[in-house]
Each structure stands twice: as structure tokens, then as C-alpha cells.
Amino acid sequence: METWAGALWDRWVRHLAEAHHPQAEIRLESLRRPLSVFFRGVGGEAGRRFAVAERRIHEGRRTWRERLAGTGRLAELPHLTADELRLPAAIAHFSKRTLNRDLYFWLALLAAHFVPNGEPWWLANQRATAVALARYPAWQERYDRLVAASLALRPLPHQLPPAEAAVEDAIRAALRAPGSVRTFPVPPRPPRPVMLWLMPHEADAAPARRRSPSTAKEGSSSSATPPIQTEATEDPGSQHGMLLAFRAESLLCWAEYVRVDRSLEDAEGDEAGRAAAQLERLTLAEDSASVASRVRMDLERPSAAGADERLGEGILLPEWDYRRGQYRPDHCRIDLPRDEAMPAPLPGHLRPLTQRLRAELERICSERRPQPGQPEGDALDLDDWVRRHAELRSGCPVSAQPRYIDTPRTARDLSCLLLADVSLSTDAHADDAHRVIDVIRDALLVFTEAIEAAGDALAVAAFSSLGHAHVRYHRLKDFGERNGPAVRGRILTLRPGDYTRLGAAIRHAADRLAATASRQKLLLVLTDGKPHDIDHYDGRYGIEDTRRALFECRRRGIRPFCVAIDREAADVLPYLFGHNGHVVVQRLGELAARLPRLYAELTRP
Amino acid sequence: MTLPPYEPASDEVELFEHAWRNRLPVLIKGPTGVGKTRFVTHMAARLDLPLFSVACHDDLTAADLVGRHLVQGGQTVWQDGPLTRAVREGGICYLDEVVEARKDVTVVIHPLADHRRTLPLERTGELLAAPPEFMLVVSYNPGYQNFLKGLKPSTRQRFVALRFGFPDEAREIRILQRETGCDALLARRLVALGNAIRRLDGVDLEEVASTRLLVYAALLIRSGLPVLTACRAALIEALSDDAEVTAGLEELVRTVLGE
Known part of the structure; x- marks a missing residue:
């Protein structure tokens, strides 16, 4: 009885506390693609991904209802990281669906104009808001509606202690007239999160505060070898910058916003030194966060000490460094392990499917x-x-010999290389009985059997990596090798490896494809996620390198196509493979049947 | 003859005139709807030459260009194709999207596009020499290129090439205003929308909004349709079939043009 009453009370009080409108809820999942189209269209960086913001504890003031119910302490606050825009998984603040939906698009618009240049959050948000509204005046009305609705959910200043009321007043003024608040009272405790703003993120606060040396390049020494003048200043992060109070003026100034992530550029130690030597004047600022951030970075990359080791023998490949806009020559080494496995027959459970697909492919591919x-x-x-x-x-002198319409078998002249990702993430379970790697193995087996029926040249390979010096490229079947027990044996003994250095694997596969004499070359990439490796190879860096490797492929006449088995990766895929260059397989169980059919579709004469 | 309006991007008008005077064939490359055809029409009127346009497709053969014998009431008559007429009458022959045509078309183009400037009519046994006024102009869209369809280097290298891109903002605004008579504000906003959509090139869209599509949208808005309806019909649905992409594009329209 007690527990029953307790549960009832809990449910009632939570319902009372949460200013939620489940009937009007909008989920990020349903808007991910439209949001990323919109974000890129309004000028956001094309490589940025959309992710769900993690729940974090905030110390802001809660309403009495929330305190009573014990809720409201956790919130998914929208924020920008180095390469992601993190948004709440669902928004249900308002009773109208259109308002909740507008909030998502507003946050995307704001993020596209947000410049993390070390300003305090309340200033950076006002600036981004003012610039976005000046650039897209048609948003003003929708913005005003959002402000009105969100202010209704904020605590009233007169009900707060004076110090907090001052903060609340400032926030309200900044929302109503962005750009008008130039001084911000020191909050006694964090204010209630502002749902229309991007919140500061502890992990990023540190790099964002490290200002680039180039911000201090005034100075006019013209001697041949200018001495470096150093000068200590206040941390620029605490200054107000140059926010313009008039919207008309901010209209003129948006051209100055160049999104250059300098804090990443000086990641390598010697680079910073070289840059400093070229400056006429160097401004030093106190930066308390740098030591902590460096320690954190070192923890994340255990092999960092060996990051610049000279690679010895083997197949060496370049890697694209988007921050410098150039290749790092010979940066990756490809290992070619040839695991000799016991020859094996085709597993019994795959036989009916294989037979069906073989017949299907034979028919489609020989279409006349x-x-x-x-x-x-x-x-x-x-x-x-x-x-x-x-x-x-x-x-006219013409021969009277009649001509005929012939429907010959079109001679296909096509090579395909199937490159499968077998990083450790494929060890995860796809469903109760199968792991992802099992599904991939089955798909590879069925695919090799089925493609044989089409008569095209096929190679199959799998890859994983552990740092730039160890990109393992398993040759499961080479071009010209007959499909048989040996190939099946190799596929069946495939084990999940470590990480996904996609760029290097694609480059090596492209080299192999380019060596074939076929007129058409297709590179099928089967992956369960995004590029990722231990030594810096993640986020934007990995994405840009992969994109570059794919660009090289197309230039060499190789058509890349991606089959993804993870919906999470879906929003980087258009950026990497193009709108028509990828497909996401929703149900893993269908992969084995789907892959050969997809192949037939792609190569239809 | 009235001159069809054309807003030059740089010195292409002058270049075309020089090419014509020196009897050089011209190749124009650029995405759809940026004014390639309009430019050629304009130049033909400007130089006071008859224009013979052919939209090439994958079933277009050399006979379609050169001509063929037809049966008319028990008689067979030779009918000149557009290329032959252009050569006989001394005009401009414009082959739009030339890469789409069959391979045998290059056989008739090559002797016309180099110093020989001749057109052999195999079936009538004639060898036509092109008069000084004759000019061959071809266009193609490099964006569509796949590995099967591209212009062969031996064909490319016979032409003087011009590249057309999307017009810059000020020029596109002028074009919209002149083509549709819309006001400066609408023209400016439509161009801003066009440029926002062009940022999606290759990532979310195969082809991005051309000036022609912006002109369509402006015309529909001017004749009284609501902005969103007009843009949905003229731009969004023309660019993508993917419902999620069109939802994103619709938000772009609302952001740039308002409700």
C-alpha cells in the first residue's frame, strides 16, 4: 500500500513539476537530416555533426515544484563541441509543436553564427543572435515568439533574491534585445539555463579560451629581423570584445566572422614556436586551463609519444591534415596480414539465400x-x-543487305572491391543472438558467392587499425583469385580488430582497384560508424581525411559507395559519400540479402 | 530583330565575337540554368546570324544532324538536318549538351571544327565548305559527367572554351529584376536563398538552384502565389525527392524569405 501510494505521488508530482508537453514533443531523431540541410544552408560548417547532448547536472535555481519532485537537476543543454552540435534528444518545453520545432531550427541557426572566440557565454550568444537576425530578418517574428514563450517558463525576477534577480533581468534583456547587455552581474549561483542559447561546455571552455597569437598582430616594426615584443595583458576572454549595440551596425560586421579554429592549429608544439617567430609582437595571456587540457589530451592518446616516429618498411600512405590544408606524406603504414585459415564450406544456413541471390543476380546483370x-x-x-x-x-548506292536488331549480352567490364570495417565496435551485439561481426561475415560470404554469378572481378578485404603505423588490411579475396573454400575459411576466421582509420584503408583499396584494367571500378565500403583511431584520428580530422581519400578515388575514376549499418553515422555520410553515394541498412538481419541486390542496382547496365 | 537580354559576367561577349571573326568553334561549359543557351541566342541576334539549336539526347545520331532521305508521295526527297542548314545558310549551329549525343556525331563535328571547315554529306555525295559566317557552338555540363559520358580530348581540343558559373550576387539580382520585373527586395532575397541552397552542392543535393529556377520562383511570386508555395513548386520539389531534404530546404526558404 505504501509503495503504491508512493508511486502514485511520485508520478503526480513529477507530472506537476515538469513543464513538459509530451503531446507536442519533437524528437531530434526526426529532424536530424532536415536540420543538417538547414544548418549547412545558413552557412554552418559542412563537416559538423549533430549529436544528442548528454545530461548534465546544472546548479541553477529550480522551481518549487521541481524541488518537491526532485527533478530538474539534470538537463540536456545545447552546446557546440569542436566538431559537433549537441542538441537535446527531444524538446517539449512548449505546448505548441511548431514552437518546439522552431527551437531546434533556432539553435541550428544560432550555432551557424556562433563564434567561440573566448567571449563569455552571455556575450557570445547575444552576438550570434544579433548577427543571425540581422542576416535573416525574416526570423525576427519567430524569434520573438520563442523569446516570449521561453520567458514565460523562467523565474520572475521579483521572486528571486536581489543578486539572482539582477542576473535574471540581464538575461531577459539580452533575450529581448540581443546586443544590449554589455555588462553582466556576477551570478551568485548559475542561472537557470537559457533554452534559446548555446551553453558553455566545460570540456571546450579550455581550448576556446586559448586565443591564437594572430589576434595580437598589430604593431608596426619594419626592421629586417623584428624582435619579439612580449606584453602581458588580461585574459581576453574576460573582455567585452566589440559587441555593437545597434543591429544595423552588426549587419555590416558579420563579414568579419571567419571561423578559424586556432586553438586546434597550434596543437603541435613546434608549429606554435614557428608562428611566434613570425609575429612582430606577441601577446601573452594567462590561461589557467591549458595544463589541465594537455593532461587530458595525453591520457586520451597513449601512443602519442610515437606519433611522429619514422615509419620503416612497408606500404606507406599519406594522410590529409585539414588544419594545415596539406598531406602528411608517408604517415600511415599498411600491414598486409595473410591469415591462413582452414578451408571451409559455405555454412548451411546461408545456402538457400545464396542460391536465390545467385539466380537473381545472373538475371539482372545479364539484362540485355x-x-x-x-x-x-x-x-x-x-x-x-x-x-x-x-x-x-x-x-543512292547502298547495299540492300537488311539490318537487324540484336539484343546481345552486354559485356560487363567492371571491378568491385568490397572493403569491410572490422573494428572493435563490430563486436557489439546486433540482436540477442548475433554480433555485428557475425552479420558482416555472413554478408561477405553471401556477397562473394553471389557476385561470382554476375561474372565481375571481385576483391574482398577487411580492415582495422591501431594508430597510424598499424593499419591492418586483411586480403580475404584478391582480384583474379577463385572463390572457394580458402576464401570462405579466411572470412569465417575474421575477428574484430581495434579502430577505424577509414582514410588509409580507402587509399590502399583504391590503389588495388586502380591496378585492375576494368573500365568501371566500384569501391563498396561496409562500415558501422565513423572514422576513428587513437592518435588524433577522430572527429573532424578523421572525417576530412576520409572525405579527401574519397575525393582522390573519384578523380581516379573509382566510384565509392558506402553501405552503413548504423543510423548514428547517417548524418556524416552525405558529407563523405554524397547524397547518392550511400545507403543505411536499417535492419541488420537484412544485410546479407540487401548487399548483392544493391550491387546489382548500382551496376545495372 | 530585338536583342534577347543578356547580362555579361565578364568579357564573354567580346571573346565570342573574336572567335566568330576568326572562324573558331566555341565550347561552353557550366551547370544547368546559368544562361548558356540564352548567351548563344543573344550572340546570334547580336551578330545577326540565323541560329540552329539542337538539344542532344542519347538517341541523337549523325543523320539527325546532317539530314536524311524522306519518302514523300512516292518520291524520295533529301531533307537537310540543322547542321547542314547552318552550313548552307551561314549561321550558328548550337549543340546543347553535346556529350549526350551518340558517338558517331563526333565524326561529322570534327572536320567542321578544325581548319577544314567542311561537312561531307555521304548520302548525297556532296562536300559542303562552310562559309565564313558559319560557327559551331557546343555546350556541356561537367557536373553530370560519369565515366562513360565525357567529352573526348580529341573533341575538346578543337574548341575555344568558355566556363559559365552561377552569376555573382549583384548580377543575379539584376537578371531576376529584368527577367521578371520583381522588386529589388524580392530579387535580393531570392538570390540569398539561391546562394544558401548552393552551399549544399554535392552534399545534400546533386544539382543546386540555378538562376532559371530563381526566375521561375520570382515569376510565380509576382503573379500572386504565396512565397512558400511558389518556392516549394519552383525550387524545392525541383531539386530533391527526399522528404527530409525538402523539409530542410523549406526551413531555409522560411528563414530567408519569411512566411
Whole structure:
């Protein structure tokens, strides 16, 4: 009885506390793609991903209802990280669906104009808001509606202690007239999160505060070897910057916003030194966060000490460093392990599917197209006959030999390389009985069998990596090698490896494809996620390197296509492979059947 | 003849005139709807030459360009194709999207596009020499290129090439105003929308909004349709079939143009 009453009370009080409108809820999942289209269209960086913001504890003031219910302490606050825009998984603040939806688009618009240049959060948000509204005045009305609705959910200043009321007043003024609040009272405790703003993120606060040396390049020494003048200043992060109070003026100034992430650029120690030597004047600022951030970085990359080790023998490949806009030559080494496995037959449970697909592929891939004007064929070419007849009567010297329409088997001249990702993440369970790696193995087996029926040249490989010096490229089947027990044995003994250095694997696969003499070359990439490796190879860096590697492929006449088995990765795929260059397989169980059919579709004559 | 309006991007008008005077063939490359055809029409009127346009497709053969014998009431008559007429009458022959045409078309183009400037009519046994006024102009869209369809280097290298891109903002605003008579504010906003959509090139969209599509949208808005309806019909649905992409594009329209 007690527990029953307790549960009832809990449910009632939570319902009372949460200013939530489940009937009007909008989920990020349903808007992910439209949001990223919108974000790129309004000028956001194309490489940025959308992710769900993690729940964090905030110390802001809660309403009495929330305190009573013990809720409201955790919140998913929207924020920017180095390469992601993190938004709440669902928004249900308002009773109208359109308002909740507008809030998502507003946050995307704001993020596209947000410049993390070390300003305090309340200033940076006002600036981004003012710039976005000046650039898109049509948003003003929707913004005003959002402000009105969100202010209704904030605590009233007169009900707060004076110090907190001052903060609340400032926030309200900043929301109503962005750009008007130039001084911000020191909050006694964190204010209630502002849902229309991007919140500061502890992990990023540190790099964001490290200002680049280039911000201090005034100075006019013209001597041949200018001495470096150093000067200690206050941390620029605490200054107000140059926020303009008038919107008309901010209209003029948005061109100055160049999103350059300098805090990443000086990641390598010697680079910073070289940059400093080239400056006429160096401004030093106190930065308390740098030591902590460096320690954290070192923890994350255990092999960092060996990051610049000279790579010895083996296949060396370059890697694209987007921050410098150039290749790092010979940066990756490909290992070619040839695991000799016991020859094996095709597992029994795959036989019916394989047989069905073989027949299907044979039919699709040998589809014929009628070719008129042939010396032999199945039907008389009537067009040709009429033409010849006319010419004959006009006295033209043409042979009276009739022509035919023939439908020959079109000679396919195609090589395909299937590159499968077997990083450790494939060890995860796909469903109760199977792991992802099992599904991939089955798909590879079925695929090799089925493609044989199409008669195209096929190679199959799998890859994983552990740092730039160890990119393992398992050759499961080479071009020209007969499919058989040996190939099946290798596929069946495939084990999950470590990480996903996608760029290097694609480059090596492209080299192998380019060496074939076929006219058409297709590179199928089967992956369960995004590029990721231990030594810096994650986020934007990995994405840009992969994009570059794919660009190289297309230049060499190789068509890349991605089959993804993870919906999470879906929003980087258009950026990497293009709108028509990828497909996301929703149900893993269908992969084995889906892959050969997809292949047939892609290579249809 | 009235001159069809054309807003030059740089010195392409002058270049075209020089090419014509020196009897050089011209290749124009650029995405759809940026004014390639309009430019050629304009130049033909400006130089006072007859224009023979052919939209090439994958079933277009050399006979379609050169001509063929037809049966008419028991008689067979030779009918000139557009290329032959252009050569006989001394005009401009414009082959739009030339890469789409069959391979045998290059056989008739090559002798016309180099110093020979001749057109052999195999079926009538004639060898036509092109008069000085004749000019061959071809266009193609490099964006569509796949590995099967591209212009062969031996064909490319016979032409003087011009690249057309999307017009810059000020020029596109002028074009919109002149083509549709819309006011400066609408033109400016539509161009801003066009540029926002162009940022999605290759990532979310195969082809991005051309000037032609912006002109369509402006015309629909001017004739009284609500902005969103007009843009949905003229731009969004023309660019993508993917419902999620169109939802994102719709938000872009609302952001740039308002409700």
C-alpha cells in the first residue's frame, strides 16, 4: 500500500513539476537530416555533426515544484563541441509543436553564427543572435515568439533574491534585445539555463579560451629581423570584445566572422614556436586551463609519444591534415596480414539465400539492351529498312543487305572491391543472438558467392587499425583469385580488430582497384560508424581525411559507395559519400540479402 | 530583330565575337540554368546570324544532324538536318549538351571544327565548305559527367572554351529584376536563398538552384502565389525527392524569405 501510494505521488508530482508537453514533443531523431540541410544552408560548417547532448547536472535555481519532485537537476543543454552540435534528444518545453520545432531550427541557426572566440557565454550568444537576425530578418517574428514563450517558463525576477534577480533581468534583456547587455552581474549561483542559447561546455571552455597569437598582430616594426615584443595583458576572454549595440551596425560586421579554429592549429608544439617567430609582437595571456587540457589530451592518446616516429618498411600512405590544408606524406603504414585459415564450406544456413541471390543476380546483370543496325539479330531493323529503301529509290548506292536488331549480352567490364570495417565496435551485439561481426561475415560470404554469378572481378578485404603505423588490411579475396573454400575459411576466421582509420584503408583499396584494367571500378565500403583511431584520428580530422581519400578515388575514376549499418553515422555520410553515394541498412538481419541486390542496382547496365 | 537580354559576367561577349571573326568553334561549359543557351541566342541576334539549336539526347545520331532521305508521295526527297542548314545558310549551329549525343556525331563535328571547315554529306555525295559566317557552338555540363559520358580530348581540343558559373550576387539580382520585373527586395532575397541552397552542392543535393529556377520562383511570386508555395513548386520539389531534404530546404526558404 505504501509503495503504491508512493508511486502514485511520485508520478503526480513529477507530472506537476515538469513543464513538459509530451503531446507536442519533437524528437531530434526526426529532424536530424532536415536540420543538417538547414544548418549547412545558413552557412554552418559542412563537416559538423549533430549529436544528442548528454545530461548534465546544472546548479541553477529550480522551481518549487521541481524541488518537491526532485527533478530538474539534470538537463540536456545545447552546446557546440569542436566538431559537433549537441542538441537535446527531444524538446517539449512548449505546448505548441511548431514552437518546439522552431527551437531546434533556432539553435541550428544560432550555432551557424556562433563564434567561440573566448567571449563569455552571455556575450557570445547575444552576438550570434544579433548577427543571425540581422542576416535573416525574416526570423525576427519567430524569434520573438520563442523569446516570449521561453520567458514565460523562467523565474520572475521579483521572486528571486536581489543578486539572482539582477542576473535574471540581464538575461531577459539580452533575450529581448540581443546586443544590449554589455555588462553582466556576477551570478551568485548559475542561472537557470537559457533554452534559446548555446551553453558553455566545460570540456571546450579550455581550448576556446586559448586565443591564437594572430589576434595580437598589430604593431608596426619594419626592421629586417623584428624582435619579439612580449606584453602581458588580461585574459581576453574576460573582455567585452566589440559587441555593437545597434543591429544595423552588426549587419555590416558579420563579414568579419571567419571561423578559424586556432586553438586546434597550434596543437603541435613546434608549429606554435614557428608562428611566434613570425609575429612582430606577441601577446601573452594567462590561461589557467591549458595544463589541465594537455593532461587530458595525453591520457586520451597513449601512443602519442610515437606519433611522429619514422615509419620503416612497408606500404606507406599519406594522410590529409585539414588544419594545415596539406598531406602528411608517408604517415600511415599498411600491414598486409595473410591469415591462413582452414578451408571451409559455405555454412548451411546461408545456402538457400545464396542460391536465390545467385539466380537473381545472373538475371539482372545479364539484362540485355536492344542494339539496332546489326548484321545479325532477332528482329528486322525497320527504321533502317525504311531509310535504305528511300535511299535506294533516290538512286543512292547502298547495299540492300537488311539490318537487324540484336539484343546481345552486354559485356560487363567492371571491378568491385568490397572493403569491410572490422573494428572493435563490430563486436557489439546486433540482436540477442548475433554480433555485428557475425552479420558482416555472413554478408561477405553471401556477397562473394553471389557476385561470382554476375561474372565481375571481385576483391574482398577487411580492415582495422591501431594508430597510424598499424593499419591492418586483411586480403580475404584478391582480384583474379577463385572463390572457394580458402576464401570462405579466411572470412569465417575474421575477428574484430581495434579502430577505424577509414582514410588509409580507402587509399590502399583504391590503389588495388586502380591496378585492375576494368573500365568501371566500384569501391563498396561496409562500415558501422565513423572514422576513428587513437592518435588524433577522430572527429573532424578523421572525417576530412576520409572525405579527401574519397575525393582522390573519384578523380581516379573509382566510384565509392558506402553501405552503413548504423543510423548514428547517417548524418556524416552525405558529407563523405554524397547524397547518392550511400545507403543505411536499417535492419541488420537484412544485410546479407540487401548487399548483392544493391550491387546489382548500382551496376545495372 | 530585338536583342534577347543578356547580362555579361565578364568579357564573354567580346571573346565570342573574336572567335566568330576568326572562324573558331566555341565550347561552353557550366551547370544547368546559368544562361548558356540564352548567351548563344543573344550572340546570334547580336551578330545577326540565323541560329540552329539542337538539344542532344542519347538517341541523337549523325543523320539527325546532317539530314536524311524522306519518302514523300512516292518520291524520295533529301531533307537537310540543322547542321547542314547552318552550313548552307551561314549561321550558328548550337549543340546543347553535346556529350549526350551518340558517338558517331563526333565524326561529322570534327572536320567542321578544325581548319577544314567542311561537312561531307555521304548520302548525297556532296562536300559542303562552310562559309565564313558559319560557327559551331557546343555546350556541356561537367557536373553530370560519369565515366562513360565525357567529352573526348580529341573533341575538346578543337574548341575555344568558355566556363559559365552561377552569376555573382549583384548580377543575379539584376537578371531576376529584368527577367521578371520583381522588386529589388524580392530579387535580393531570392538570390540569398539561391546562394544558401548552393552551399549544399554535392552534399545534400546533386544539382543546386540555378538562376532559371530563381526566375521561375520570382515569376510565380509576382503573379500572386504565396512565397512558400511558389518556392516549394519552383525550387524545392525541383531539386530533391527526399522528404527530409525538402523539409530542410523549406526551413531555409522560411528563414530567408519569411512566411
